[in-house]
Every structure is written in structure tokens, then in C-alpha cells.
Amino acid sequence: MGRATGNYGEWGFATRAIHAGQEPDPATGATIVPIYATSTFTQEAPGQHKGYEYSRTANPTRTALETALAALEGGECGLAFASGLAATTAVLAALLRPGDEVVAAADLYGGTFRLLDKVFQPWGVTARYSDDRSPTGFANLLTAKTRLVWVETPTNPLLHILDIAAIAEVAHRHGALLAVDNTFASPYLQQPLRLGADLVVHSTTKYLGGHSDVVGGCVVGSRQVLEPIQFYQNAAGAVAGPFDAFLVLRGLKTLAVRMEQHCANARVLAEWLCRHPAVERVYYPGLPDHPGHEVARRQMRDFGGMISFRVRGGGEQARRVLSRLRLISLAESLGGVESLACHPATMTHASIPPQLREARGIDDGLIRLSVGIETVDDLRADLAQALAC
Ligand code: P1T
DSSP states (O other), X not given: OEEOOTTGGGSOHHHHHHHTTOOOOTTTOOSSOOOOOOSBOOOSBTTBSSSOSBTTTOOHHHHHHHHHHHHHHTOSEEEEESSHHHHHHHHHXXXXXXXXXXEEESSOOHHHHHIIIIXXXXXXXXXXXXXXXSHHHHHHHOOTTEEEEEEESSOTTTOOOOOHHHHHHHHHHTTOEEEEEOTTTXXXXXXXXXXXXXXXXXXXXXXXXXXXXXXXXXXXXXXXXXXXXXXXXXXXXXXXXXXXXXXHHHHHTTHHHHHHHHHHHHHHHHHHHHTOTTEEEEEOTTSTTSTTHHHHHHHOSSOOSEEEEEETTXXXXXXXXXXXXXXXXEOSOOOSSSOEEEOTTTTTTTTSOHHHHHHTTOOTTEEEEEOOSSOHHHHHHHHHHHHTO
């Protein structure tokens, strides 16, 4: 388990991203953390070793990443997994037992819904979903059996904003922990642990990796909260491999500058989309009339690089627009340097039953944009020609 120790707390965000856990290699002086491609570590005598025994349990490249992630989120410890959903699974399996309940915000990644619905429900863990995003909405669903509250903010795909500090207070009053999936914001924009959350989860596949070349996940929190999750990580084994850990570490180094550009580009496109006659509605927390704008201003540094919008003409028109994009790729995922567009109803959120999905506002006319860091005029021109059909 990587630990955020030393003077990391005194450094600014960008310095931590480049240096925390990434001291020159003690064995060789290599400036960049090497990819320790080894499954095992030779011991001098049984139990006498340099801190590493077997790479499922711990690997130096992964430790460096875990330490950096903990330092960026302001947590004591971090754990790196093979995917975002592996990280989510570890949290749920380590902290919940049959009969326990999870209360989750209704708008969340389709894969997280599927995991709760199709994997954990049959094992006796019930999820209850709050359509009401206010702290009272959550308070109304919490029971004596609720062990965990699970939220994303901004949410996937509708970019709702939830008040982390207020929901943490509600969860704690009822004896539950609050886990925040911070994938859409990244720790550069928002640090949920500082606002009272107990756990932060990421799909590192997204902004943290930043280049759409790796699948990974992580959990960050206090040593005490992470202890059973670390046990589960080693016992179940869905760890980040050393090469994947290296790729995420390399991505982290430029997280601060990338996020600045993602946010700047998204702001320009969101404002432009609002004025476009083919667009019915734009979801972007940076718009002053977004219902979560004030909370976002308070708990985020900036408003992020994700925009969703609904086109006039429904599903058929959305499909036409998406197939006409030339520069922007039609693809699942987000958070890479290149812009991606997706159709949540048939792609990222297809695992939610259609009626439920539509009731939650994810209809066929909805398009989700992960705004990359390309020249923004080129992105606007591509959207303009696609929307002109
Ligand atoms: O794909 P994976 O690394 O397992 O991460 C899952 C995950 C968890 N949390 C959030 C908020 C996510 O958005 C995701 C993955 N999402 C997509 C692939 C997507 O296109 O929305």
C-alpha cells in the first residue's frame, strides 16, 4: 500500500504529481521509476527481504503510483487496481456483507450500476438509488443497514453536482461511510477526502492516465479504512501490473496542465453549444444556470472537461451527428488528450434497463463529449459540421 508520507503535504499539486513516491530509484539512481517487471523477489533468508516478496502483494512500480495517488488526493494511503471496476469491487466486497445496504446517487456509470445490480445484489447486498441529489434525499434512503453511500460528482453522464461535505455529514450521522468516485473531476479539480469523504475511487483509465492507453483503478483513504480493502486486494488479486502502473504514473506528471486545458476547451464548447439551434439542452456545471453551479464553484477548482448535450430530433439525429464527426472519435471512455464523443443510451449506459435509463434522463438524444486538449477551434469546427446535418 503506497503511503503519502514525508513532505508531500507541503508541496503544490503539480510538484506532488511529478515527485511524490517517485524519488530516484534506490538501486540504480534511475530518475524515472522503473517498470519492475518481476513476479517475485529473491530473499536472503526466509522472511529476510527488501520489503517485497511477490508482485500481487506489492511491486515497487505500483507502490510508487499508490504513494503518488495518496499524495494527490490528500489521503494517507492508496491502492492501485487493474481497472476502475476492480477498485469499486474491492471497496464493495471488503466493506459490505450480505444484508448490508448501499445508497447510491441514481446517475452513475452504467458499469457501476451493473456491478451493484447483477453481481452484488445476488450476494445479498442491496443498492438503493437516490434521484434526489440533495442531502435530504440521501437521508431519506439511509437505514440502519446502510454501510456505504456511493456518489460520483460530476456524475456520469448527466454532470449533476453533489454536495460532498453535506452528504458526508448525512452518511456519518447514520454510521455509514461516504465513497466518492472522483473520476470525472480528477484530484486536480476536487479532493473529496478534504471535504469529509472516507474513500475516493478512480478509474485511472481516464484523466489520471490521460492518454487512453491504459485501464486501471485506485482507492485512496485513511490507513484504517483502507486496511480491509488492502487485504481484499491481495486476497482477490486484481492489481495494477507494473507496466500499467508506469503508464498511469507518467500520465500523472502532466495532470495539472492537462486539466487546465480540458477545462478551458470545455468552457468554450459548452457556451457555443448553448447557442446552437440544433441543441436542445447543455449539461455543464460551468454554466451559471446549471443547478449545481454554486456547489461546483465551492468544491471544485474548475468545472472539468466533460459536457453532455441533447440534440433536437431525438435518437435518430443523435446517431447522425455522432457518425458525422471526423476529428472527434466516437468511442467509450473519457479523460484522454484526444476528444471523444459517446451515445450513453447505447454505449456506456446500455446496461441500465431502457425504462429506468430514460426515467433518469439518459434518453436517445443525449450525447456525451469528453473534451480533449486539441486546438479548440478545430473541435468547434468538427461539431459545427456534424450538427449541420
Ligand atoms: O473502465 P474502468 O477503468 O473499469 O472504470 C469504470 C468507471 C468507474 N467510474 C466512472 C465514473 C467511470 O466513468 C468508469 C468507466 N467509464 C467509462 C468507460 C465511460 O465511458 O463512461
